[in-house]
Every structure is written in structure tokens, then in C-alpha cells.
Amino acid sequence: MWKPDRKNDQPLYQQIADDLERRISYGEFPPGSLLPSERKLAEQLGVNRSTVILAYAELRAIGIIESRTGSGTRVSKFKWGATPKHTPNWHRYVEGGSFLPNVPFLRRIREALQQDKTLIDFASGELASDLAPAQEINRLMEESSRTEYFGYDNPQGFVPLREALVSFLGKYRGIQTSASSILITSGSQQSLYLITQCLLAPGDAVAIEDPSYCYSLPMFQSAGLRLFRLPVDHKGVRPEDVRALYKKHRIKMVFLNPNFQNPTGRLLDPNRRSELLEVASELGLPIVEDDPFSLTAYDGVPPLPLKSDAPTSVLYIGSFSKIAASGLRVGWMVAPHSVVDRLSDARQQMDFGLSVVPQNLAAQFLMSPYIQPHLERLRMNLLYKRDLVIEALRNELRDLVSFTVPQGGLHLWCKIIPEVNDNKLLEEAIRNGVIFVPGSVYGSDSGFVRFTFARPKADEIVSGISKFAAALRSVLG
Amino acid sequence: MWKPDRKNDQPLYQQIADDLERRISYGEFPPGSLLPSERKLAEQLGVNRSTVILAYAELRAIGIIESRTGSGTRVSKFKWGATPKHTPNWHRYVEGGSFLPNVPFLRRIREALQQDKTLIDFASGELASDLAPAQEINRLMEESSRTEYFGYDNPQGFVPLREALVSFLGKYRGIQTSASSILITSGSQQSLYLITQCLLAPGDAVAIEDPSYCYSLPMFQSAGLRLFRLPVDHKGVRPEDVRALYKKHRIKMVFLNPNFQNPTGRLLDPNRRSELLEVASELGLPIVEDDPFSLTAYDGVPPLPLKSDAPTSVLYIGSFSKIAASGLRVGWMVAPHSVVDRLSDARQQMDFGLSVVPQNLAAQFLMSPYIQPHLERLRMNLLYKRDLVIEALRNELRDLVSFTVPQGGLHLWCKIIPEVNDNKLLEEAIRNGVIFVPGSVYGSDSGFVRFTFARPKADEIVSGISKFAAALRSVLG
Ligand SMILES: Cc1ncc(COP(=O)(O)O)c(C=O)c1O
Ligand SMILES: Cc1ncc(COP(=O)(O)O)c(C=O)c1O
Numbered sequence: 001m002w003k004p005d006r007k008n009d010q011p012l013y014q015q016i017a018d019d020l021e022r023r024i025s026y027g028e029f030p031p032g033s034l035l036p037s038e039r040k041l042a043e044q045l046g047v048n049r050s051t052v053i054l055a056y057a058e059l060r061a062i063g064i065i066e067s068r069t070g071s072g073t074r075v076s077k078f079k080w081g082a083t084p085k086h087t088p089n090w091h092r093y094v095e096g097g098s099f100l101p102n103v104p105f106l107r108r109i110r111e112a113l114q115q116d117k118t119l120i121d122f123a124s125g126e127l128a129s130d131l132a133p134a135q136e137i138n139r140l141m142e143e144s145s146r147t148e149y150f151g152y153d154n155p156q157g158f159v160p161l162r163e164a165l166v167s168f169l170g171k172y173r174g175i176q177t178s179a180s181s182i183l184i185t186s187g188s189q190q191s192l193y194l195i196t197q198c199l200l201a202p203g204d205a206v207a208i209e210d211p212s213y214c215y216s217l218p219m220f221q222s223a224g225l226r227l228f229r230l231p232v233d234h235k236g237v238r239p240e241d242v243r244a245l246y247k248k249h250r251i252k253m254v255f256l257n258p259n260f261q262n263p264t265g266r267l268l269d270p271n272r273r274s275e276l277l278e279v280a281s282e283l284g285l286p287i288v289e290d291d292p293f294s295l296t297a298y299d300g301v302p303p304l305p306l307k308s309d310a311p312t313s314v315l316y317i318g319s320f321s322k323i324a325a326s327g328l329r330v331g332w333m334v335a336p337h338s339v340v341d342r343l344s345d346a347r348q349q350m351d352f353g354l355s356v357v358p359q360n361l362a363a364q365f366l367m368s369p370y371i372q373p374h375l376e377r378l379r380m381n382l383l384y385k386r387d388l389v390i391e392a393l394r395n396e397l398r399d400l401v402s403f404t405v406p407q408g409g410l411h412l413w414c415k416i417i418p419e420v421n422d423n424k425l426l427e428e429a430i431r432n433g434v435i436f437v438p439g440s441v442y443g444s445d446s447g448f449v450r451f452t453f454a455r456p457k458a459d460e461i462v463s464g465i466s467k468f469a470a471a472l473r474s475v476l477g
Numbered sequence: 478m479w480k481p482d483r484k485n486d487q488p489l490y491q492q493i494a495d496d497l498e499r500r501i502s503y504g505e506f507p508p509g510s511l512l513p514s515e516r517k518l519a520e521q522l523g524v525n526r527s528t529v530i531l532a533y534a535e536l537r538a539i540g541i542i543e544s545r546t547g548s549g550t551r552v553s554k555f556k557w558g559a560t561p562k563h564t565p566n567w568h569r570y571v572e573g574g575s576f577l578p579n580v581p582f583l584r585r586i587r588e589a590l591q592q593d594k595t596l597i598d599f600a601s602g603e604l605a606s607d608l609a610p611a612q613e614i615n616r617l618m619e620e621s622s623r624t625e626y627f628g629y630d631n632p633q634g635f636v637p638l639r640e641a642l643v644s645f646l647g648k649y650r651g652i653q654t655s656a657s658s659i660l661i662t663s664g665s666q667q668s669l670y671l672i673t674q675c676l677l678a679p680g681d682a683v684a685i686e687d688p689s690y691c692y693s694l695p696m697f698q699s700a701g702l703r704l705f706r707l708p709v710d711h712k713g714v715r716p717e718d719v720r721a722l723y724k725k726h727r728i729k730m731v732f733l734n735p736n737f738q739n740p741t742g743r744l745l746d747p748n749r750r751s752e753l754l755e756v757a758s759e760l761g762l763p764i765v766e767d768d769p770f771s772l773t774a775y776d777g778v779p780p781l782p783l784k785s786d787a788p789t790s791v792l793y794i795g796s797f798s799k800i801a802a803s804g805l806r807v808g809w810m811v812a813p814h815s816v817v818d819r820l821s822d823a824r825q826q827m828d829f830g831l832s833v834v835p836q837n838l839a840a841q842f843l844m845s846p847y848i849q850p851h852l853e854r855l856r857m858n859l860l861y862k863r864d865l866v867i868e869a870l871r872n873e874l875r876d877l878v879s880f881t882v883p884q885g886g887l888h889l890w891c892k893i894i895p896e897v898n899d900n901k902l903l904e905e906a907i908r909n910g911v912i913f914v915p916g917s918v919y920g921s922d923s924g925f926v927r928f929t930f931a932r933p934k935a936d937e938i939v940s941g942i943s944k945f946a947a948a949l950r951s952v953l954g
Contacts, residue, residue, distance in 0.1 A: 001657065027788030028658040028814045086761030087789040093729075093763065094819040097675040098700075102822050110632070129626040141622035141834070145615040149606040150802030155587070180478065181505040186663075186828035193827045198574040219826040223575075252570075284563030286570065311504030312564040325627030329832040337505045342571045345579050349696040350670045351663035351828065355806040355835040357618070 001114075003045055012047055013054035020055065021064060024075050030087040035065065035073045044115065100218035105426070105441050112430050120464035122436040122451040125262065125410060126326040130457055131381050133324055136370040137361060144364050150356060156344040157184025157332075158359035164366040165332055172295060174308035175316065175334060183340045184354055185347075187331040188292055188319040194333075194343045195253075195288055195315060196223040205249040209237055213262040213290075214255055215443030229443070230254070232261060234404065236268035239275040246283050253286050259303045260293035263442045263450040264413045265406030267303060277310045288315045292322040295375055297408040298383040307334060315339065320362060322410060323378065329354070330362040382454055385461060386412065389453040392465035400472065410454035413439070415447060418476055422446045428471040434464045478591075480522055489524055490531035497532065498541060501552050507564040512542065512550045521592065577695035582903070582918045589907050597941035599913040599928040602739065602887060603803040607934055608858050610801055613847040614838060621841050627833060632821040634661025634809075635836035641843040642809055649772060651785035652793065652811060660817045661831055662824075664808040665769055665796040671810075671820045672730075672765055672792060673700040682726040686714055690739040690767070691732055692920030706920070707731070709738060711881065713745035716752040723760050730763050736780045737770035740919045740927040741890045742883030744780060754787045765792045769799040772852055774885040775860040784811060792816065797839055799887060800855065806831070807839040859931055862938060863889065866930040869942035877949065887931035890916070892924060895953055899923045905948040911941045 004015040023029060035041070038056065042049040056073055059065045067073040101107070109123050156162070162179040169175040185191045192214075200206065202224025208214040210229035220227055228245050230237040236258060245251045258268035268276070280287050287306060294302040307316035319331035333343070347353065365371060386405075389412055393401055403414045416425075422438040429435060439448025456464055481492040500506060512518070515533065519526040533550055536542045544550040578584070586600050633639070639656040646652040662668045669691075677683065679701025685691040687706035697704055705722045707714040713735060722728045735745035745753070757764050764783060771779040784793035796808035810820070824830065842848060863882070866889055870878055880891045893902075899915040906912060916925025933941055 002655070022653075023655055023657070023814075025788070026654045026658060027791075027811075028655060030789040030813050033813070033815065086758055088761050088763035090763075090813045090815050093676040094815050096678055097819070097823075098678045099675045099823045099826070101819070102825060107822065114631070124629060126628055129628070132627055134625060134627055137627060138622040138624060141624075142619055145618035147615060147618075148611060150609055150611055150614060150804040151603055151606070152601060152798075152803045154591070176499075177503045178479070178500055178505060180500070181503060186830075186832075189825075189829040190827060198576045199570040201573055201575045217826060222826070281563055284565050286565035286567075311502070312507040314504075321629075326629045326829075327627040327833040329829065334504075336507050336510070336567045337500075338510065338567050338571050342574070342578070345584065346574075346576045348579060348666075349576070349694060349699070350667065352666040352803075352806065355663075355832050356804040357835045357838065358832040361834065 001044065004047060013051045013058065016041075016045065016047070016052065016055035017058040020059060024064060029075050030090055031075050031077045032087065033075050033090065035075065037072060098222065100222045102218060103216050103441055105422075105438055106216060108426070109435060109437065112435055116430075116433075118433065119430065120434045120460045120467065121455050122434065122453065122464060122468075124455050125452050126321060127324075127378075127410070127454050128457050131378055131454060133365070133370060133374045136368070136374065137325060137328075137365065140361055140364040140368065144360055147356070147360065153353050153356045153359070155348050155353050156180075156340060157182065157354065158356055158363065161330075161359045161363035161366075162332075164363045168366045168371075169318070169334065172302070173291075173318075174304050176308075176311070177334050181334055181337060181340060183333045183335065183344055184359060185331045185333060186329045186351070186354055187321050187326070188290055188317045189331070190347070191315075191317040191331055191333045192217070192255075192288070192290070193219055194347060196220060196225065198343050198346045199339065200225060200252060204253075205245075205251045207242060207245050207251045207254045209256060209261065211263055211439060211442035211444040211448075212255070213257060213442065216441045230256075232264050232266055234266065235272055236261070236266050237272070237276070239272055239279045242276065242285070243279050243283070246285060251285070253288060254280070255288045255290065256306070257290040257292075258306060259291060260296065260406060260409030262293070262409070263411055263437070263439065263444075263448075265404065265409050265411055267407065273306065274309075277306060277313070280313050281310065285313070286315060287313055288317065290317045292317075292319045293409040295323050296379060296382055296410065298379055298386070299407065300376070300379060302408075312336065323375065324365065328358045328362060330358055381458075382408075382410065385453045385458060388458060388461040389451055389465060392462045396465055396469035397472065400476075410452050412451045412453055414449045414451060416449060416472065420447055420472070420475055424475050425449075425472060428475050429468055432467040432471045434467040434471070436468065478521065481524060490528045490535065493518075493522065493524070493529065493532035494535040497536060501541060506552050507567055508552050508554045509564065510552050510567065512552065514549060575699065577699045579695060580693050580918055582899075582915055583693060585903070586912060586914065589912055593907075593910075595910060596907065597911045597937045597944065598932050599911065599930065599941060599945075601932050602914075602929050603798060604801075604855075604887070604931050605934050608855055608931060610842070610847060610851045613845070613851065614802060614805075614842065617838055617841040617845065621837055624833070624837065630830050630833045630836070632825050632830050633657075633817060634659065634821075634831065635833055635840065638807075638836045638840035638843075639809075641840045645843045645848075646795070646811065649779065650768075650795075651781050653785075653788070654811050658811055658814060658817060660810045660812065660821055661836060662808045662810060663806045663828070663831055664798050664803070665767055665794045666808070667824070668792075668794040668808055668810045669694070669732075669765070669767065670696055671824060673697060673702065675820050675823045676816065677702060677729060681730075682722075682728045684719060684722050684728045684731045686733060686738065688740055688916065688919035688921040688925075689732070690734060690919065693918045707733075709741050709743055711743065712749055713738070713743050714749070714753070716749055716756045719753065719762070720756050720760070723762060728762070730765060731757070732765045732767065733783070734767040734769075735783060736768060737773065737883060737886030739770070739886070740888055740914070740916065740921075740925075742881065742886050742888055744884065750783065751786075754783060754790070757790050758787065762790070763792060764790055765794065767794045769794075769796045770886040772800050773856060773859055773887065775856055775863070776884065777853070777856060779885075789813065800852065801842065805835045805839060807835055858935075859885075859887065862930045862935060865935060865938040866928055866942060869939045873942055873946035874949065877953075887929050889928045889930055891926045891928060893926060893949065897924055897949070897952060901952050902926075902949060905952050906945055909944040909948045911944040911948070913945065
């Protein structure tokens with residue numbers, strides 16, 4: 001984002017006015033549109049509010065913008081040519097589409113992280129730069145720069161990547177499959193999206209875990225699905241709940257993240273796992289198994305996926321995001337042929353397939369000698385960070401929080417024992433220089449916090465939890 | 478795709494039976510699902526039909542599959558465990574989703590290209606490997622392998638790429654914009670998809686060119702839009718048609734590809750262009766300007782985009798696909814701030830953003846000294862290929878075809894003068910070793926052909942047109 005230059009001879013307010021005028025003339029703020037409030041713009045630009053007031057006054061003086069008390073500052077309508085021109089009412093278009101906006105807390109978190117790069121980040125559900133195999137990927141990039149053709153790729157995904165996944169999934173996940181049963185996607189996210197768009201129709205009932213990552217996805221609502229909850233207790237979901245939901249609502253699909261679940265970190269109990277597979281098979285009910293975390297199992301023994309015991313009932317979803325690099329955007333789905341066919345056809349309409357470059361890198365990485373040592377190092381480091389966050393929480397907030405110690409994954413799911421307002425706590429934490437995700441994003445009651453201890457660097461964890469503790473104490477008053 | 482190995486000691490039919498058994502046990506063909514017909518599988522595997530008959534007989538003998546006359550060969554239902562298990566009825570799910578499948582001709586073309594790598598390809602709308610800057614991209618990949626972090630990227634797109642685009646668009650397209658008005662997408666395809674999903678709602682009326690790339694996109698129908706036609710004549714669309722559609726149907730948006738249109742190659746006439754902008758401004762009607770081809774203008778003077786004269790009425794879409802490398806999957810949209818905001822929020826739900834690696838490469842490429850010489854070389858080569866295809870058509874089919882010579886773009890739009898059946902012509906051409914897109918895919922009457930002369934290598938064009946001519950003569954009988 002543009003910021004005024006304090007070393008420039010022009011006064012700050014003039015620089016800001018010039019930049020706004022330029023952006024208005026480029027169509028970024030069309031005639032009639034609302035400009036940011038003075039306070040907000042001041043925050044974004046890192047200047048005093050009075051500087052923005054001066055800049056707005058300048059633009060008002062030349063007739064480019066208009067302010068009215070109570071309705072904010074807008075771009076003037078009739079300054080853009082001799083005859084009155086009409087700009088499309090973009091606001092109406094933006095509000096009118098059928099796709100729902102993201103959960104407000106998530107938008108707030110994204111905004112805060114963009115505005116303040118110094119925030120200690122327990123919110124982004126991904127690895128820190130010191131856990132990702134950046135060096136390895138860079139080396140592979142250097143070596144693999146001999147691509148001969150960069151044309152449209154196979155809609156199902158780059159063949160060498162699918163072939164590398166066949167052996168990877170066999171070796172690491174106990175899944176026997178073939179390249180023609182794999183669809184490459186832009187992370188698990190796109191797998192979930194394709195399933196909701198292409199295999200379900202508005203009005204269909206589906207079951208999701210509660211709490212669950214899926215609650216943070218308006219995608220389910222945009223697709224017009226009816227959502228029913230499967231409460232997650234210390235052993236995961238209860239198979240009898242699945243049966244009950246089927247009886248009552250004829251659910252058409254079950255979405256599960258059985259291993260080191262996001263956000264709770266819970267592992268589906270082995271007995272429940274077998275029972276669940278029996279229920280699914282008895283009812284002919286498909287399970288979507290979202291499995292991004294299993295390979296982080298701290299003891300080095302990843303739990304087996306449902307898919308390995310129920311190849312025909314499970315749509316299996318995996319991703320590089322939580323074990324290597326979320327920015328590569330490489331994920332995969334293992335599914336019956338007809339499903340893979342249908343989804344790869346549909347995604348031609350959406351994005352015409354994934355870029356070949358990251359797919360090639362992912363294939364190289366899976367086939368390289370780097371993968372095994374990387375996963376070992378990753379597990380060790382996650383365990384170390386988990387212990388850091390737990391110790392810090394015990395030191396700082398012993399009687400105020402409770403949690404179950406996770407055995408894998410990137411997150412700690414933490415209950416705040418006294419009653420607390422999620423929104424106040426989040427805002428106070430941001431002011432204190434730390435950020436997390438309020439549990440209600442995942443459909444839980446308020447008073448839970450998800451700490452992604454994988455994301456901050458190791459040396460930020462203790463001070464991050466201190467800042468969080470100070471915020472909590474201040475909110476509790 | 479797996480093929481039997483003729484050098485293997487095992488007989489071919491046994492290899493095929495083993496492979497099928499493996500794929501069935503992996504869940505690729507669930508119990509009850511239909512297997513390919515003997516003829517189709519034989520074609521796919523490149524073996525005689527009798528070999529497949531033997532393989533199926535083998536599998537029937539061990540009870541894995543069942544054949545019934547008239548309803549084909551299916552995977553048996555009760556062989557998979559002691560108790561009767563129910564596999565989800567995947568077929569019903571695949572048919573039941575709300576997203577529509579691709580146009581049958583396009584699916585057929587994709588399938589044919591996958592099956593026979595020797596086809597001379599006038600169908601894929603992209604550059605041949607000898608026109609794409611593969612060497613340059615490889616060099617940049619080698620040099621740019623110093624990325625420090627591969628985390629989730631900014632949802633609006635990689636900042637350095639957006640900044641590089643600001644100067645690129647200013648210099649090459651006469652568009653003044655800022656990084657915050659740009660959204661990076663997975664090619665123009667995703668821009669179009671996001672617009673239809675997020676700015677329009679089911680039942681909305683929109684206008685599209687006829688013929689047009691958009692007719693090949695079931696995406697418009699999946700979004701529940703009502704489509705109205707703007708006929709393209711030798712000067713492009715007629716502004717008065719836009720006004721009439723607005724009056725009659727309250728169209729909410731106009732989708733145009735004004736420069737070297739796909740498929741016709743037509744250029745919007747300058748007078749019509751100004752008139753169109755006036756109509757749009759008078760009606761407050763947004764225009765989506767899809768502009769992938771302008772920089773290929775053979776005379777080196779790319780026509781200006783609508784966007785450069787109507788920044789607030791136009792959503793401008795660009796892409797690397799037709800000027801550099803379609804497999805990078807890098808495209809961009811220039812739009813008012815509120816639109817960029819809305820779309821980048823929504824795409825978080827769909828794919829969580831584009832991979833950073835191709836975005837970084839695209840940024841490097843735009844800022845490198847390679848870009849200008851590459852574009853010059855591209856234009857010269859396209860012109861050369863255009864002339865090759867035209868000369869070949871004149872030599873082979875002088876009285877049977879007619880066309881307007883395009884001044885830019887990748888395609889030649891060709892009318893077949895005698896009456897001809899599109900489907901028969903396509904199948905005969907495929908048998909003869911050449912492939913193209915039938916014009917009806919783009920909404921035109923039958924009897925048109927789109928030749929993408931950019932796609933075959935120069936030395937394939939003459940023989941490709943010969944093969945096409947032979948196919949046409951044989952179909953005309
Ligand atoms: C359970 C779960 N599924 C899917 C995703 C999406 O991740 P990606 O698309 O990066 O693979 C996440 C990310 O937070 C997740 O936690
Ligand atoms: C007019 C037009 N728009 C958009 C596209 C989509 O291309 P991409 O997504 O590769 O940029 C195409 C591809 O054929 C096209 O011809």
C-alpha cells in the first residue's frame with residue numbers, strides 16, 4: 001500500500017490529496033462512492049487524523065469530493081466531463097451477488113495483519129518461515145528450470161505430480177490409489193469448494209463437525225446447503241450422531257477432519273473410527289475426509305486415514321499447506337473416477353487448472369530425498385513450539401485457561417475460564433501487538449481461542465502469550 | 478494413462494485385467510459402477526477389442542464384474558467384504574450438482590487430444606511452444622529462487638506483481654491504475670468466473686457477443702444468468718443493440734472482447750467504440766472488457782482498451798495466456814476498489830489465492846528486458862503463421878471456404894461454404910490427424926470453423942490444413 005513519504009518536500013497532507021485524486025481518476029473510487037473515514041485512512045497511512053482532515057479539505061476545495069455530516073465523505077458525482085455521466089452503481093453489484101462474504105472476524109484479522117506487520121501472529125493457520133522447507137524448494141526451483149512448454153495443463157492436474165502422489169500416499173498414508181483417481185487442486189480449500197459446488201445442490205443437508213473449520217466457510221451457505229452439527233468431544237465425533245442426522249434430515253454427505261482436528265486438535269478414537277465407517281457403509285453415505293495435519297503427529301506415527309479402510313465411501317483431501325508451504329497452493333483429492341472427471345471438468349470453468357510451475361515443484365519435492373528429513377524436523381519443531389506455548393500459558397494464565405494438550409497439528413484450542421467478550425479481547429490483543437482467532441469463528445460458544453503456535457517464530461511465542469495475557473487481564477478488568 | 482506393456486511376458490489381456498482389478502480395489506470404479514465399453518477401452522489402451530473382451534471375461538470369471546446385454550459391464554456389488562456394504566451412489570452425486578458440465582464438443586476435443594498426442598492441434602486457444610518465452614521464464618526461475626517464505630499470500634495478489642502491472646498497463650495499454658485496483662487471478666477465466674459468481678445473481682440478464690468465447694462457458698448458465706446476444710459483424714458489436722437490450726431486458730452487464738475477438742478476430746470499430754462508451758455511461762451500465770489479444774496486433778500498434786477512456790464503467794481483464802504462457806495461469810482484473818475487495822474476499826473461499834511462485838515469475842518477466850523483444854518476436858511469428866494458414870487454405874480449399882483476414886490474435890474464423898455437419902467434420906478430421914473447434918461451440922450456426930494457427934508449430938500448418946481439406950472433401954462426399 002502507498003504511504004506518504006516523510007522525506008519528501010511536499011507536506012504530507014498534499015501528498016495524500018494527490019494520491020487520492022490520482023486513485024479517484026483511475027476509477028478506484030468511482031463518483032458517488034464512499035471514501036474511508038478520516039480515522040481509518042489515518043490509521044492505514046500511519047499519519048495523524050488532522051493530516052487526513054487537511055487532505056480531504058483540499059480535495060473538497062477543488063470539488064472532487066463532498067462531505068455530509070453523518071454520511072461520510074464521497075467522491076463528487078458531476079466533475080467527470082461536461083455532460084452528466086453515470087457510473088455503474090458498483091455498490092449495488094457488490095452487495096447483489098449470490099456469493100457470501102467472509103466471516104467478519106476473519107476479515108478483521110486479515111486487515112489487522114496487513115496493517116501491522118509487527119503483530120505476533122497466532123491467527124494464520126500455517127507454518128512459520130522457519131518450519132517451511134524454503135531452502136529445499138528454492139534449490140528445486142533452480143534445478144527444475146528446464147520446462148520446455150508452459151501450455152494449458154491436463155485439467156486433472158500435472159501427471160508427474162499425480163504419479164508422485166500415488167507413491168507418497170501409499171508410503172505415508174496407507175492409501176492405495178492410481179494417478180487417474182487423483183485431482184490436483186489449489187489446496188484443500190478448492191477441493192472443498194468443488195465438492196460443495198459440483199456434487200451437492202441447494203437445499204441438500206450435510207453434516208459438519210462442531211466446532212469446525214467449515215464454520216468459517218460461508219462457502220457452505222453460498223452453496224445453499226443446510227448444515228447440521230456433529231459435536232466434537234475428546235474422542236472426536238460420535239457415529240450415532242451421524243446415523244441420527246441421516247434418519248432425521250437425510251444428510252447427503254459428512255465433512256470430517258478426523259486427525260488433529262482444526263480447531264480442537266482432537267483425534268478420532270479408533271473404536272469410533274471403525275463404527276463410523278460401518279455406519280457410512282450401511283447408509284451408503286459419503287464422507288469427505290479433510291486430512292491436512294496427520295503427518296505432523298509428534299510421535300512420528302501418523303494416524304491412518306478413513307480412506308485407507310473405506311476406499312469407495314471416502315473423498316480424501318490432502319494438501320501441502322500445513323506440512324510444507326501454504327503459498328504453493330497445491331492440494332489433492334482422491335476420489336472415484338466419475339467424481340474426479342466431473343470436478344476436473346467443472347474447474348475448467350472456474351480457473352482453467354492450476355499453474356504448472358508449483359505443481360512441478362511439488363512433484364520434485366515429493367520425489368526428492370528432502371521430504372523425509374523435512375517431516376522429521378517439522379514434527380520436532382512443532383512439538384517444541386507446542387511446549388513453549390503451553391508453558392507460557394501456564395506461567396501467565398494458569399487459573400484462567402484450560403486446554404487439552406494436542407498430539408499433532410498446528411493449533412492449541414484454549415478455553416478462557418472467566419466470561420469474556422470475544423470482540424473486546426481480540427481488539428485489545430491487537431492493540432497489544434498479538435493476534436489469534438476467536439473460537440466462535442469455528443461455531444463454538446464464545447470464550448474459546450485458537451492459538452496457531454506453528455505460525456510465530458519460536459522466539460516470539462513467550463512474548464506473544466505475555467501480550468495476550470495482558471490483553472485478557474485488561475478486558476477482565 | 479496406464480497402457481499395457483507389449484514387451485512384458487504377461488499376455489496383454491491379463492495385464493489389462495490386473496490393472497482393472499487394482500483400480501476397482503482402489504475405489505476408482507466403485508461397486509455397481511459402469512466400466513467403459515469394450516470398444517472405448519480398446520481405443521484408450523491402443524489394443525484390439527478382442528483383447529479387452531478377454532480381459533473382461535477374466536474378471537467376470539472371478540466375480541469382480543458383471544455384464545448384462547444392453548446395460549454394459551459393471552463392477553459387482555457383493556464382493557467387497559462379508560456383509561453387504563453400500564457404496565455411495567456416486568453417479569447420483571455427479572449428476573446432482575448445480576454446476577453444469579462443459580460443452581460436449583469441448584469435452585470431445587480434450588479427450589481426443591489426450592488420446593492422440595500426434596494430432597495437429599488447431600483447437601487449443603494458446604501459443605505453440607516455439608512462440609512462448611519458455612527460455613526466458615526458465616532463466617528467471619533460476620534467478621528468482623531466493624524466495625524466503627512460501628506462506629499464504631495477500632488475497633488480492635502478490636504485491637510486486639501488482640506493482641509491475643501498474644507500469645505495464647500504463648506503458649502498453651494506456652491504462653492508469655494503482656496496485657490497490659488490481660486483482661490477480663488464475664487467468665481471465667477466473668476473472669470471468671468471479672464476476673458471474675459475486676457481482677450477479679440468478680435471474681440477472683447480461684449481454685454477450687455472438688459468436689463469443691462466452692458461449693463455450695456453461696459457467697454463465699450455472700450462475701443462472703439470462704443471456705442475450707449482441708451480434709458481431711465486421712465492425713464488432715452495434716451500440717444500439719446494447720441500448721435495445723437494456724430497454725427490453727434491463728441487462729445488468731455487458732461482456733465484450735472488443736479487440737481481435739475470440740473466435741471472429743474482429744476489431745471493434747473506433748466510432749462504435751466511442752458510441753458504445755456513451756451508451757454505457759448514459760445507462761450506468763458496466764462493461765466487462767476481456768482483452769487477452771490486443772498486444773498481438775500484427776502491425777505493432779495495439780488498439781486501445783475501452784478501459785483507458787472509461788475507467789469507472791469498465792472491469793478490465795487481462796492475462797498472460799495468449800501473449801506468453803497459458804500454463805502459468807496468471808491473469809489480472811482492474812476494477813473499482815469495492816469490486817476488487819469483494820472478489821478477493823470471495824476467492825479466499827474458492828482457492829485461497831494464487832500460488833506465489835508463478836506470480837513472482839510473472840512479475841520478474843514484466844520487469845525484465847525480455848518483455849519487449851518477446852512481444853515483437855511474437856507478433857512477427859503470429860503474422861507468419863497466419864499467412865501460412867491462409868495460403869494453405871487458399872491452395873487447398875479456395876472455393877469451399879471464406880474468411881476475413883485477421884489483423885491480430887491467435888485465430889482464423891473460417892466459413893465452410895457448402896453445407897456440412899459439424900460433428901461429422903470434426904470426427905473425420907480427428908481420424909485424419911487434425912483437430913479444430915467447430916464454430917457452434919461459440920454460439921454460431923454450424924458450418925464455421927475456428928483454426929488457432931498459433932498453436933501448431935509452423936511446419937505442421939501446411940500438412941494440418943491438407944488433412945483438414947481431405948476430411949472436408951470426404952464428408953462432402
Ligand atoms: C481443516 C482444514 N481444511 C482445509 C484448509 C484449507 O487449507 P489449504 O487450502 O491451504 O490446503 C485448512 C486451512 O486452514 C484447514 O485447517
Ligand atoms: C476471450 C477469452 N477470454 C478468456 C479466456 C481464458 O483464458 P485464460 O484464463 O487462460 O486467461 C480465453 C481463452 O481461450 C479467451 O479466448
